[in-house]
Amino acid sequence: MTGHPRPDPVTWRSQGRFVASIASMRQLQLFNDRGGLAIGFDVLRSTMPDIAIAGSQNEAFSLWETRSSSGFVTKPKFNAQLITIRFVTSGHVIYRRRSGDVDGVPTHATLVNFSDLREVQAFGAFGAVSGTFSVEALMAAQVALTGIRDGTLPDLAPTAPVATPAMMALFLTLQRVQQQIQGLDSHDDLTFPLLKEILSYQLLSAWPRRVAPAPSQAQDIPSRSLRRALDYIAANLSRALTLADIAAVAGISVRSLQDRFRRDLGRTPVQVILELRLAQAHRDLMSPTKASLSVADIARSWGFVHMGDFGQRYRRQYGRTPTETRRASRAL
Known part of the structure; x- marks a missing residue:
């Protein structure tokens, strides 16, 4: 090239x-x-x-x-x-x-x-x-x-x-x-x-220009603790997650965990977990290998037991209903 x-x-x-x-x-x-x-x-x-x-x-x-x-x-x-x-x-x-x-x-x-x-x-x-x-x-x-x-x-x-x-x-x-x-x-x-x-x-x-920070001002974006927390969440999305467990893996307190998420991601840990689980449900709804599963089955597999709440959250994140997504994926 x-x-x-x-x-x-x-x-x-x-x-x-x-x-x-x-x-x-x-x-x-x-x-x-x-x-x-x-x-x-x-x-x-x-x-x-x-x-x-x-x-x-x-x-x-x-x-x-x-x-x-x-x-x-x-x-x-x-x-x-x-x-x-x-x-x-x-x-x-x-x-x-x-x-x-x-x-x-x-x-x-x-x-x-x-x-x-x-x-x-x-x-x-x-x-x-x-x-x-x-x-x-x-x-x-x-x-x-x-x-x-x-x-x-x-x-x-x-x-x-x-x-x-x-x-x-x-x-x-x-x-x-x-x-x-x-x-x-x-x-x-x-x-x-x-x-x-x-x-x-x-x-x-x-795009911002590179500025060499003073040693005392150097920041790790995201910090290693946040990276460990995100890795743990991604690896355990289909399981029950608690803030205490995530904080322990990250090596920080629950309060520090919440502060890091708000500072670096602009969202709480719970919001991030829900967004990632919605993303997994979205992938399953789009995947031909999951076509035999119902929308409710997919929602439940990612921890959403109340379909009304799942539908509202999904529509806010993706701009259409889960059923509309399934229908669109079959038309491809």
Whole structure:
């Protein structure tokens, strides 16, 4: 790709639209064997995969949405001068980089240089919208924005709070473009370059610059204790969870646990647990392998015993009823 010899088409190829639904180890292996994307799934570290990917890619710009109830691990197939931004909508992700790990959660988007990346691990009930820009394309956008031709990009921070108006606008644009692309068999070549250009300008304008904090001000976002708590919740969503157990695993008090969740995620532990369980129910409603189960069976399997409450919570989170989701999944 850009900045390196072009890989074999089996390894990577431009695709106006790609869609994959992976619900078994065989499908995961077949997905890897077909190639076409810059990453491959680590099959040896996958268990009962449930992964859905939809997007579009070319040498300058790629855009895709990922949803997974099982979590996954991916690794780059080759070196390339690419920058990936990711907005996590549920769950969390860890980028393991040569220069140090970066965590992505719903309150903080991530930006990672592909050449610095060793692997990506997404944890259960994970959802995200992502975009990859070639460094060359971003540098061209930087020149157009500033008129300065110094051959460098701004030193962009590895994480960025989503709550700022500029970052929220970037996320909404990314999400809207991704949804529009999925409505077409192939993107319109007259439109796609303009969309890429607009997103490049938004990224360079909205994303915060890296600022080296004083040692006393350094923060771990999210903290290790929060990461342990989220990992424990993700691994035990189908079981009874108590705040005391989660806090014990995280190595902090219940009060500290609640404070960490409010500070770093903007939600309470109970809200996060409910959102993740709703996400699991959503995946099951969309999954062909769960088609024989009723909506009530799926709801109960994730701890929702009152169907009225489940339906209201589900509609608030996904904008439609569980039955409408089931009907839409069967129409695909």
